[in-house]
Amino acid sequence: MTKNDCSWICITNQGSSSVFIDNIIFTLFNIMSYANKTNNKPKELVFPHPQVSANQREGIKTKEITLIVQGQGVFLFADGKASEPAELIFNSPEKAKSGLRLLLTPSGTQLYDLETEKLLAETASVLTIQEGAYYWASLDSHNFNFRVGLGEARKETMAFEYEFLTKEEQKDETLKKKTRDFLQEIKQIQYPSFLYPLRLLRDPVISTLPLKVKAMDQLTMRDIAANQYLPVANLNPVSQKLYGNIAGSNFILNDSDFPDFSDAIEYSIATPGCWAHEKLKEKATEFDKDHPNPHQVYLRITLGENGGESPGVPYVLEIWPPDCYSPIHNHANANAVIRVLYGQINVTLYPFLGAEKPMGNKTFEKDDILWISPTQNQTHKLHNTNASGPTCITIQCYMYDAEDTQHYNYFDYLESGDNVGHFDPDSDMEFLEFKAKMKEEWANR
Numbered sequence: 206m207t208k209n210d211c212s213w214i215c216i217t218n219q220g221s222s223s224v225f226i227d228n229i230i231f232t233l234f235n236i237m238s239y240a241n242k243t244n245n246k247p248k249e250l251v252f253p254h255p256q257v258s259a260n261q262r263e264g265i266k267t268k269e270i271t272l273i274v275q276g277q278g279v280f281l282f283a284d285g286k287a288s289e290p291a292e293l294i295f296n297s298p299e300k301a302k303s304g305l306r307l308l309l310t311p312s313g314t315q316l317y318d319l320e321t322e323k324l325l326a327e328t329a330s331v332l333t334i335q336e337g338a339y340y341w342a343s344l345d346s347h348n349f350n351f352r353v354g355l356g357e358a359r360k361e362t363m364a365f366e367y368e369f370l371t372k373e374e375q376k377d378e379t380l381k382k383k384t385r386d387f388l389q390e391i392k393q394i395q396y397p398s399f400l401y402p403l404r405l406l407r408d409p410v411i412s413t414l415p416l417k418v419k420a421m422d423q424l425t426m427r428d429i430a431a432n433q434y435l436p437v438a439n440l441n442p443v444s445q446k447l448y449g450n451i452a453g454s455n456f457i458l459n460d461s462d463f464p465d466f467s468d469a470i471e472y473s474i475a476t477p478g479c480w481a482h483e484k485l486k487e488k489a490t491e492f493d494k495d496h497p498n499p500h501q502v503y504l505r506i507t508l509g510e511n512g513g514e515s516p517g518v519p520y521v522l523e524i525w526p527p528d529c530y531s532p533i534h535n536h537a538n539a540n541a542v543i544r545v546l547y548g549q550i551n552v553t554l555y556p557f558l559g560a561e562k563p564m565g566n567k568t569f570e571k572d573d574i575l576w577i578s579p580t581q582n583q584t585h586k587l588h589n590t591n592a593s594g595p596t597c598i599t600i601q602c603y604m605y606d607a608e609d610t611q612h613y614n615y616f617d618y619l620e621s622g623d624n625v626g627h628f629d630p631d632s633d634m635e636f637l638e639f640k641a642k643m644k645e646e647w648a649n650r
Contacts (some may be wrong), residue, residue, distance in 0.1 A: 247273060249580075252402040267395050270405060276346030276389030279358045279406035281580075284309075284332065285399040291332075294319065294342060294395040304391055305351065307342060314365045316351060324366040331355055334482040336623070337559035340452050345409035346388035349375065352410055356556020357581055360413045361564045402428050404580065414581060416552070416567050418448065418542065418574040431547065435576060443540040445578055447602040451520070451544050454572065458546045458598060463640060467547050469647035471596055474526050479646050484633055485526060492628070500529050503587075506639045507632035519604055522636060523587075525550060525597040530588035534618035534628065541577035541603045545569050548589065548597035555584040557626065559615055579606060603630075 250273070272278045275297075284291060288311060296304030296319060305325075306317040315327040331340060331353055341358040344351055353365035369384050396402070412432060419434035428434045436447055459466050473481035484504060489497040508520035524550070533557050552575060554565040568590075569575060577583060589597040620626045634642070 229389060247272075250405040252404065253621050257599075267397055268402075269393050269395050270402060272344075272391065273405060273407040274394050276385075277341045277344055277407075277411055279341050279408070280394050280396075281339060281341045281358055281403040281406070283398065283401040283403060285401060286327050288334075289399070291397055291400055293342060295391045295393075296395070297390050297392040298615050300390060303387070305344075307351075307353070309340075309353075314353060316365075316367050318538040321634045326365070328365050331364040335557075335559050335561060337557045339557060342394075343410040344388065344391060345411070346385055346391075347382070348409070348411065349384060349388070350409075354410070354449070355558075356560060357583065358406060358410055359564075359581065361411055361554075362556045362573055363410070402439070406580070416554075416565070416582065417569070418576050420452065439542065440542075440576055441578060441606075443604050444542055444578065447519075447540065447542045447604055448574065448576075451542065451600050451602055456544075456546075456600070463644060465597075465647060466640065466643060467598065469517060469643040470598065471594070472526060472650060473643060473646050474596060475645075476650075480634075480642050481524070482597075485529075488633075490627065492618065496621055501532060502526070502529055502633045503531060505631070505633050506633075506636050508636045519602055521603075521630070521632075522546075522639075523601055525587065525589040525599070527589055527594045527596060528592040531586055532618040532620070533584065533586045534616045535584040536577055536603065536616060537605075538579040538583065539577070539603045539605050540579065541601060543569075543577070543602075544600050545571050545573050546569060546598045546600055548595045549591065550597045550599060551588045551590045553586045553588070554582060555586075557634075558584050558619065559623065560584070564573075 250270075257605075270280070280293075289464060290308060293307040293309075294304060294575075295307070296302070302320050304319040306319045308315045308317065309330070309332055311330055311332055313327055314330060314331050316325045317323060318325060325645040333355065338355060341354050341362075342352070343354075343358065349369040351367045351369070352360075352363050354362040355364055356362045369388070370381065375381050415432055415435045416439055417434050418440065419428060422436055424434065424436055429436070435453075440448060463469070470481065473479040474485065476482055481504060485502050486499070488502045489499045489505075492498070492501055503526070504524040506524065508522065533553075533555060547560040549568055549570050551566065551568045553563045555562075557565050575582065587599075591597075616628045616630055617625050618628050
């Protein structure tokens with residue numbers, strides 16, 4: 206495949222050099238993630254932030270991007286000027302006056318028919334001045350809807366929705382075909398230059414996302430119908446690899462080599478002078494040097510070495526004492542799976558780092574597995590809410606997408622005062638050394 210094979214990607218940048226556009230297209234070619242090698246349709250496009258000076262930006266009016274599949278997709282973008290109206294046009298080059306016009310203003314959100322200028326729907330403004338905020342717009346010609354949201358592209362963050370046809374109207378086959386033809390003619394999105402494109406997703410936002418992963422031989426028809434679990438087969442290839450490495454029946458804490466491993470960890474945490482107890486005291490200032498917090502602590506026990514494919518060592522045993530928690534943090538746009546090996550952990554999800562309100566919450570029991578992708582479940586807080594015990598122990602596995610060529614090596618987190626800190630995911634001790642230490646303390650208790 207050559208660079209010219211990406212000629213279907215349409216990006217214009219009026220007022221900037223053709224070299225800049227060529228570099229953007231070439232970068233996209235190198236980081237697009239293919240879901241189907243037969244038709245070479247990528248599942249998403251990831252955009253680097255263009256380095257454009259203020260003077261150049263003044264000369265740029267609009268940009269364009271071609272949808273991966275006509276009539277559907279999700280556009281994720283950040284707004285460099287949340288105080289100014291932003292107009293996005295959804296149309297086709299052949300029928301430039303036919304399509305949809307989305308207007309985002311500080312006072313409201315409106316969707317118009319582009320040709321007739323008829324107002325289709327309006328609601329309160331989705332724009333925000335919250336640090337770290339970004340937005341998404343989803344077009345779905347199959348389900349006849351248009352949606353807009355704040356943060357991760359998922360139904361839980363939706364702030365605006367327009368249904369082109371009611372369920373009753375969809376029974377009219379003539380009207381149904383006319384509406385679908387209109388939506389499927391849409392090929393591109395035009396947007397103002399002060400918006401920063403982040404990603405273009407092939408598939409529209411359909412439903413809420415299940416947080417727990419379930420193996421194929423354990424899934425039932427009810428699980429699928431009720432949208433309670435994500436099938437392992439629906440994970441992206443990187444996450445499937447991580448899942449396969451830690452989901453086996455022999456990947457356990459209390460094995461034949463040390464059947465009292467979990468009890469030994471509990472003992473070490475509870476006993477002054479033992480390694481875990483003293484290490485947790487030492488880590489009380491890890492996330493805020495000026496304000497020690499004995500509850501915002503956990504232990505990181507690493508397995509293996511950092512091979513350059515993940516933020517830190519890819520496999521980490523994390524130990525959460527009773528009523529201890531992490532700060533709200535994200536995961537460097539990496540993929541991850543988290544399996545509970547002992548106890549239980551509460552996971553609170555946020556639309557983006559800096560969001561005022563969470564978008565979901567779920568408790569994970571022993572052997573439950575949470576999934577994380579570069580676009581979903583990235584920002585969360587983990588909390589062992591059992592104040593009287595037991596401790597929770599999880600295995601975390603991280604890996605960047607194969608197409609991610611600019612690795613970010615930190616987990617960003619919210620400090621007190623909502624400042625953003627940068628956590629280097631280091632190790633408190635290597636696993637085999639830790640296990641030997643627990644054996645020693647347990648034997649000498």
